[in-house]
Amino acid sequence: MNIQDLIEEVIGREGGYSNHPSDPGGETMWGITKRVAVANGYSGPMRNLPRSTAADIYYREYAVKPGFAAVAAINAAVGFELFDSGVNVGVARPPLWFQEWLNAFNMRGKHYADIKEDGSIGPVTLTAFKAFLQRRGVAGAKVMVAALNSDQAAHYKRITRANEKNEDFTYGWIANRVAA
Structure with missing residues (x-):
């Protein structure tokens, strides 16, 4: 894809x-x-x-x-998750979530070095992602998508609790974005 x-x-x-x-x-x-x-x-x-x-x-x-096309060129599933999240929550949050998870998954720097969590997907982030996939493979990509979805779901819950008008959309966001 x-x-x-x-x-x-x-x-x-x-x-x-x-x-x-x-x-x-x-x-x-x-x-x-x-x-x-x-x-x-x-x-x-x-x-x-x-x-x-x-x-x-x-x-x-x-x-x-936001760099999601570059991620998709490496792994379509993770790139799509970032892209789809960016469409719905804005393009600033998903790159930061992605970098945070890359750092959380690097076994305290044993698999690859920590990267700067600046919300900018560039060569360093892409290199870390390639190292992550090399180490974790297809299963790692699935785990990354699940991890990103967990942040997205938490975001929806947070904004819904802050503004009850979002209840008009929350079920659909989870059904069509997180659980899809």
Whole structure:
């Protein structure tokens, strides 16, 4: 599975137009908020946002810029988990979760050196991920996805407890993002 396949899967899951009163993101089309669409040069009504424009935004803003496409090139499952999480919770949190787990899984530096937990996926993070996979293999990738999902679920619980309007979405987030 490549990054374009991942984008199409997310667009399919996100669906068309939405403007739920409890959603702080406001108007969305294909899962792209109006704020993000405008920041990427779109000026029309959100209902008319072309699917291809949404796919371009996902590729640039949610796959390439945060480094998730580079992770997906190494392991599609982990790359998809980071990408999908970034779409739903923002692209700042998942890279940090990923780095924290890489450090937690390195056996106190015996398998590979600790990396800086700065939320920036670059060559050092990618090298650590390759070392992790070399040591842990396919099973390691599954464990990494589960670990990232645990952070995502905890995030949803935290924001729901802070704002009960999020209860409108919590079950769906867990069902469609964490348990999917």
